[in-house]
Amino acid sequence: MKTAVFEEPGKVRIYELDKPVVKNPTDAVLRIVRACVCGSDLWWYRGISNRDHNTPVGHEAIGVVESVGSEVTSVKPGDFVIAPFSHGCGHCAACLAGFDGDCTNRTDTEVVGYQSEYLRFKNAQWALVKIPGQPSDYTDEQLNDLLTLADVMATGYHAAHMAEVKPNDTVVVMGDGAVGLCGVIAARLHGATRIIAMSRHEDRQKLAREFGATDIVAERGDEAVAKVMDLTNGAGVDAVLECVGTEQSVDTAVKVGRPGAVVGRVGVPQKSDMNTNQLFWHNIGLRGGIAAVTTYDREVLLDAVLKGDIHPGKVFTKRFSLDDIQSAYEAMDHREAIKSLVIVSE
Amino acid sequence: MKTAVFEEPGKVRIYELDKPVVKNPTDAVLRIVRACVCGSDLWWYRGISNRDHNTPVGHEAIGVVESVGSEVTSVKPGDFVIAPFSHGCGHCAACLAGFDGDCTNRTDTEVVGYQSEYLRFKNAQWALVKIPGQPSDYTDEQLNDLLTLADVMATGYHAAHMAEVKPNDTVVVMGDGAVGLCGVIAARLHGATRIIAMSRHEDRQKLAREFGATDIVAERGDEAVAKVMDLTNGAGVDAVLECVGTEQSVDTAVKVGRPGAVVGRVGVPQKSDMNTNQLFWHNIGLRGGIAAVTTYDREVLLDAVLKGDIHPGKVFTKRFSLDDIQSAYEAMDHREAIKSLVIVSE
Numbered sequence: 001m002k003t004a005v006f007e008e009p010g011k012v013r014i015y016e017l018d019k020p021v022v023k024n025p026t027d028a029v030l031r032i033v034r035a036c037v038c039g040s041d042l043w044w045y046r047g048i049s050n051r052d053h054n055t056p057v058g059h060e061a062i063g064v065v066e067s068v069g070s071e072v073t074s075v076k077p078g079d080f081v082i083a084p085f086s087h088g089c090g091h092c093a094a095c096l097a098g099f100d101g102d103c104t105n106r107t108d109t110e111v112v113g114y115q116s117e118y119l120r121f122k123n124a125q126w127a128l129v130k131i132p133g134q135p136s137d138y139t140d141e142q143l144n145d146l147l148t149l150a151d152v153m154a155t156g157y158h159a160a161h162m163a164e165v166k167p168n169d170t171v172v173v174m175g176d177g178a179v180g181l182c183g184v185i186a187a188r189l190h191g192a193t194r195i196i197a198m199s200r201h202e203d204r205q206k207l208a209r210e211f212g213a214t215d216i217v218a219e220r221g222d223e224a225v226a227k228v229m230d231l232t233n234g235a236g237v238d239a240v241l242e243c244v245g246t247e248q249s250v251d252t253a254v255k256v257g258r259p260g261a262v263v264g265r266v267g268v269p270q271k272s273d274m275n276t277n278q279l280f281w282h283n284i285g286l287r288g289g290i291a292a293v294t295t296y297d298r299e300v301l302l303d304a305v306l307k308g309d310i311h312p313g314k315v316f317t318k319r320f321s322l323d324d325i326q327s328a329y330e331a332m333d334h335r336e337a338i339k340s341l342v343i344v345s346e
Numbered sequence: 347m348k349t350a351v352f353e354e355p356g357k358v359r360i361y362e363l364d365k366p367v368v369k370n371p372t373d374a375v376l377r378i379v380r381a382c383v384c385g386s387d388l389w390w391y392r393g394i395s396n397r398d399h400n401t402p403v404g405h406e407a408i409g410v411v412e413s414v415g416s417e418v419t420s421v422k423p424g425d426f427v428i429a430p431f432s433h434g435c436g437h438c439a440a441c442l443a444g445f446d447g448d449c450t451n452r453t454d455t456e457v458v459g460y461q462s463e464y465l466r467f468k469n470a471q472w473a474l475v476k477i478p479g480q481p482s483d484y485t486d487e488q489l490n491d492l493l494t495l496a497d498v499m500a501t502g503y504h505a506a507h508m509a510e511v512k513p514n515d516t517v518v519v520m521g522d523g524a525v526g527l528c529g530v531i532a533a534r535l536h537g538a539t540r541i542i543a544m545s546r547h548e549d550r551q552k553l554a555r556e557f558g559a560t561d562i563v564a565e566r567g568d569e570a571v572a573k574v575m576d577l578t579n580g581a582g583v584d585a586v587l588e589c590v591g592t593e594q595s596v597d598t599a600v601k602v603g604r605p606g607a608v609v610g611r612v613g614v615p616q617k618s619d620m621n622t623n624q625l626f627w628h629n630i631g632l633r634g635g636i637a638a639v640t641t642y643d644r645e646v647l648l649d650a651v652l653k654g655d656i657h658p659g660k661v662f663t664k665r666f667s668l669d670d671i672q673s674a675y676e677a678m679d680h681r682e683a684i685k686s687l688v689i690v691s692e
Binding site: 092093094097098099101102104162232234235236238258259260262265268269272273274275276277279280281282283284285286287288289290 | 438439440443444445447448450508578580581582584604605606608611614615618619620621622623625626627628629630631632633634635636
């Protein structure tokens with residue numbers, strides 16, 4: 001089968017590997033229908049973070065179950081499923097508390113190889129999310145919406161959930177990448193009535209507005225803080241979604257909230273140390289981390305997609321075949337695509 | 347009138363000053379009945395933090411209204427009141443959001459002079475909390491319970507509220523000072539069924555158990571973390587109340603929560619910089635700061651004290667007259683008292 005493999009920074013190639021088989025009783029093997037490239041993949045693609053060379057890549061996909069282990073009864077061969085990157089077991093303290101992104105029964109090395117014709121998926125019994133019907137029952141747009149439920153839409157949702165967005169809130173969303181744009185959708189799903197998107201790219205501003213943003217702030221740093229304060233009559237906002245992770249973004253996020261606001265962050269932190277006095281003296285909360293994909297899909301997101309309430313698939317602005325995986329990475333690296341879709345099979 | 351004045355580290359003396367009068371239409375002048383010494387007062391008493399010499403001190407009291415400004419209609423002369431340190435205006439974004447400890451219409455310089463026969467209290471219209479009846483209607487124990495509603499009980503409550511303690515939660519309370527002990531009460535009020543108090547002093551362990559603690563951990567640092575993990579079958583706790591503020595305490599607080607747990611902190615941070623990666627990779631939240639005293643008193647605490655559901659006044663383990671204010675500070679400085687009560691008038 002064909003699988004995308006990271007050779008070295010800047011190079012992702014298709015390798016011919018053996019098709020995976022069920023190894024553990026909790027495994028399922030999936031035939032991948034669609035996959036995609038994540039903004040976090042650019043970290044190792046660009047050589048900013050370390051990753052072992054010659055390893056399979058990708059952690060977002062939808063597909064059809066090929067075979068299951070003896071303990072997997074929740075899905076059967078032929079079922080159409082979302083393959084969340086989060087791989088929760090469903091019964092550890094983290095999963096039970098609704099934080100399956102921090103499942104204590106999985107290891108990060110398991111979350112690879114989704115950009116491939118087939119995938120061995122662990123913790124299949126609980127983590128896989130069944131989609132009604134078959135891929136052929138859905139439009140191209142719907143398939144894209146469903147694909148976002150493997151990571152990016154759930155990650156945007158985590159930002160809003162952790163920021164504790166409530167009905168009628170005024171919210172700032174930091175970041176106009178695919179996660180930030182999904183954060184706008186999530187803020188609206190939580191009932192926010194005023195959504196201020198921080199964006200300086202016209203195409204992303206346009207999509208942010210389509211997703212529910214009511215105001216756009218193109219400034220950064222202290223100028224962005226001043227602009228948000230202007231927009232809120234000096235009060236600051238009720239909640240902040242931090243979907244970037246850079247020091248400047250986190251710093252701005254902390255400064256635009258009113259006392260008691262919570263910053264929900266999903267941007268992987270670029271810097272570990274941070275001055276938290278600003279948080280304490282303004283009662284600003286800091287929550288967030290890895291999204292609980294299966295939990296959110298089951299509780300809210302799959303239903304919202306199936307009903308057509310949300311259209312997160314619009315973040316895919318370029319599409320590629322699996323054979324052309326290198327171009328899919330390049331399009332995101334060069335900011336030519338907000339997010340690259342990878343068509344694997346029909 | 348007699349007022350306690352900070353002369354220099356280690357020295358608090360009684361001065362004879364002019365009785366205050368109403369200056370602003372939002373002022374009230376109070377005759378103080380009882381006041382007390384706060385753990386945070388020890389910072390300047392010990393010379394660890396700076397404070398201007400020869401300034402009036404104290405920020406917790408109950409008293410009777412003597413006179414009010416022209417805009418104060420919520421209380422009248424003769425009314426018995428709690429004088430919260432938080433001084434909220436009631437109409438800024440912070441107060442409206444339930445965070446009157448961060449009121450944007452007050453300055454810290456206003457929160458002084460409660461250890462005194464009389465006090466000019468600003469933002470009296472909204473911030474003062476009226477107590478039914480007169481001081482003479484209450485027992486000695488009840489007066490002490492009411493006095494804690496000016497700060498310490500509300501601060502413990504803030505820790506639990508920010509940690510988002512829910513019914514049936516397992517909770518850790520860091521700190522066995524008066525705030526931590528009130529945190530135990532607050533965790534119980536929020537419905538926690540298992541409350542692990544970190545304490546190494548027998549008298550405080552006893553009071554913690556009386557307030558609702560089900561387990562005591564005397565260890566510190568990594569040993570304390572291991573003990574909590576043992577007690578929770580390796581899962582970690584649902585919520586953490588951080589009522590100390592030292593680097594070690596915050597570090598332990600962050601490590602004992604399960605993924606998704608929130609650390610509610612009210613201990614004034616000793617160190618500003620903190621590695622927040624641990625928070626991100628385990629989805630541990632960090633919230634907290636200055637308590638919203640008036641909000642909590644009105645919503646929950648005054649009622650709980652009047653009904654006799656809680657007895658936070660037990661944190662006062664020594665009592666002093668205002669004339670003997672220096673001894674009140676010494677007793678806390680030498681850890682001879684958990685909290686020093688100051689009787690001003692009957």
